[in-house]
């Protein structure tokens with residue numbers, strides 16, 4: 001049995017801590033035989049534990065403490081600490097591991113709520129569980145969420161060759177904002193979501209670039225965002241935004257403009273990885 005969880009991109013600009021999409025990169029956990037102690041075979045680097053200290057096992061055991069140890073193989077093409085939901089994918093896989101091995105029979109809503117409580121916000125874990133485009137709200141320990149198909153487009157991921165920890169990128173955010181700005185921020189996010197639901201990517205992309213909740217405060221940590229936004233305009237993308245807490249930037253584009261954008265981004269930064277992805281329709285799956 002294999003558990004497969006997609007990468008995710010949170011925020012989509014003004015949907016801070018609320019909106020996210022699933023993407024076509026994956027974490028896969030292959031469940032092998034029962035063993036004396038938990039073993040995780042992986043090639044993800046020496047910083048990632050290969051035993052029960054791994055976030056995957058910790059999450060699974062928190063949920064189902066009596067699970068019998070197994071040998072697991074973990075593979076992932078989701079880059080770590082780049083804003084593409086790598087840790088959320090592990091949390092979601094850990095929940096699914098406990099759900100399957102422990103026969104917990106969890107509903108999607110239970111998984112989303114449990115994962116959100118671990119992560120603190122639902123915008124990565126909800127699309128990792130549900131797939132596609134998810135709008136969610138976490139209030140008073142309750143998560144309300146809606147999944148909706150995302151309009152067809154290419155998703156170009158500009159992935160810088162350095163990490164940015166979410167904690168560092170959240171530490172630069174203000175503690176408060178004015179009532180007037182909160183109303184403005186809400187209206188921008190509302191139109192972005194309505195445009196996505198309407199299939200109107202030119203308008204959605206325009207609104208994605210108008211965020212006033214986080215991107216401006218994070219600008220100095222992600223100086224490439226401004227330049228990529230210029231390329232997006234010049235070469236016909238719908239819009240660009242910081243993926244989660246960064247440093248990755250996503251550009252949504254009609255496929256006929258993908259090649260021009262990729263070429264410009266590669267010339268701009270030889271060290272960054274430029275991946276052409278799509279929105280993944282399925283969330284966590286047993287394959």
Ligand code: HSE
Pocket residue numbers: 010011016017018121123124166169170214244245
């Ligand atoms: N909404 C979160 C943020 C996503 O932007 O900080 C990253 O975990």
